[in-house]
Amino acid sequence: MRADWIEEILSKHGVAESKELSLALEDILKEFSRDRDLAKRVSENISRQQRLENRIRGIR
Structure with a gap:
């Protein structure tokens, strides 16, 4: 899953620092x-x- 999609989902749910978290989740x-x-x-x-x-x- 791409980091930009993850970031968009996290932002939609009001997660702070979604950019950094999305990059970490992409690696995971x-x-x-x-x-x-x-x-x-x-x-x-x-x-x-x-x-x-x-x-x-x-x-057999």
């Missing part, structure tokens, strides 16, 4: 997005490993 949301992608890749990797182990054991 970017990091959250990266973390979510990381969690998805880790989950896929675990699933792939589990399927491989099941094949080795003869489980």
